[in-house]
Amino acid sequence: MLKKLFIAVLLTFTLILNFSACGTKQAGSTVSSGEIKVVATLFPQYDFVRQIAGDKANVSLLLPPGVESHAFEPSPKDIVEIRKSGMFVYTGKYMEPWVDRIIKGTSGSGVVIVDASAGIELIDENQQEEEDSGEESYVGKDPHIWLDPVNAIRMVENIVEGLVQADPKGESFYRKNAGIYEKKLWELDRKFSETFSKVKSKKIIYGGHFAFGYFAKRYGLDYISPYKGFAPDAEPNPQRIAELVRNMEESGTKFIFFEELVEPKVAKVIAGETGAGMLLLHGAHNISRDELNEGITYIEIMEGNMERLKQGLGYGE
Numbered sequence: 001m002l003k004k005l006f007i008a009v010l011l012t013f014t015l016i017l018n019f020s021a022c023g024t025k026q027a028g029s030t031v032s033s034g035e036i037k038v039v040a041t042l043f044p045q046y047d048f049v050r051q052i053a054g055d056k057a058n059v060s061l062l063l064p065p066g067v068e069s070h071a072f073e074p075s076p077k078d079i080v081e082i083r084k085s086g087m088f089v090y091t092g093k094y095m096e097p098w099v100d101r102i103i104k105g106t107s108g109s110g111v112v113i114v115d116a117s118a119g120i121e122l123i124d125e126n127q128q129e130e131e132d133s134g135e136e137s138y139v140g141k142d143p144h145i146w147l148d149p150v151n152a153i154r155m156v157e158n159i160v161e162g163l164v165q166a167d168p169k170g171e172s173f174y175r176k177n178a179g180i181y182e183k184k185l186w187e188l189d190r191k192f193s194e195t196f197s198k199v200k201s202k203k204i205i206y207g208g209h210f211a212f213g214y215f216a217k218r219y220g221l222d223y224i225s226p227y228k229g230f231a232p233d234a235e236p237n238p239q240r241i242a243e244l245v246r247n248m249e250e251s252g253t254k255f256i257f258f259e260e261l262v263e264p265k266v267a268k269v270i271a272g273e274t275g276a277g278m279l280l281l282h283g284a285h286n287i288s289r290d291e292l293n294e295g296i297t298y299i300e301i302m303e304g305n306m307e308r309l310k311q312g313l314g315y316g317e
């Protein structure tokens with residue numbers, strides 16, 4: 001029932017967006033004909049390149065549809081494709097720790113390498129655990145920068161500089177499109193701020209891995225996940241699950257959010273214990289084959305999240 005409702009909401013939303021975003025959508029294919037070949041590691045930067053470069057770039061997404069991104073490593077064939085490309089865009093070294101090998105392998109080949117996280121202030125990976133348990137096991141930085149729309153704007157700025165370097169003749173075209181797209185991202189940011197100024201609860205209980213740290217920080221949300229690590233294969237902490245169940249019962253929280261592309265085992269357990277409903281909070285690391293065929297965009301994913309957050313946090317109540 002909920003799933004049907006969710007699909008109906010998503011479809012309605014997609015339709016609305018189709019009307020309002022005429023001309024910015026690409027056909028649901030990872031490859032379009034164009035001049036420069038771009039390889040992007042994750043979905044957000046794949047979509048950002050599409051939005052800025054349109055038909056001037058032939059952009060491919062390194063992740064096959066539906067594949068979980070944290071455990072992904074490029075195959076030798078992928079590495080050959082990157083070397084043959086004009087530009088390679090990655091999220092940052094904490095998301096793609098294998099990137100050093102690629103950078104070394106492409107030196108002298110003329111491939112423009114774009115670190116989309118350049119200039120973005122990264123959050124420590126263990127921040128949540130430190131607050132909760134006083135543990136000081138420093139691991140790294142949280143890689144999920146793209147879920148904060150303001151960081152997404154910074155990523156777009158990094159990407160447009162890369163495109164200009166890879167294809168100087170297209171400079172005015174890329175800068176113009178980037179400017180238009182950045183305005184849409186600012187509008188998305190404004191709508192999230194507006195949404196969270198009118199919700200009953202600012203507490204997101206997440207059954208998935210800790211992906212929405214930057215997002216929660218941007219909008220002053222309380223974001224709680226039972227996972228210690230930053231990847232879906234990290235083991236959820238049973239003590240934290242019990243704590244969350246208690247916390248939800250005490251605060252009367254009616255919904256738990258779950259992540260995309262993996263079986264939401266933890267969310268199901270917690271929903272079963274508490275009778276809470278389950279809602280998708282899409283981390284946009286990667287997309288399913290169906291989403292790819294629909295030609296879904298980063299902004300559509302985030303607007304979908306916004307609708308479900310309104311439902312889960314009691315918008316206007």
Ligand SMILES: [Zn+2]
Nearest residue numbers: 211230231285
């Ligand atoms: Zn993640």
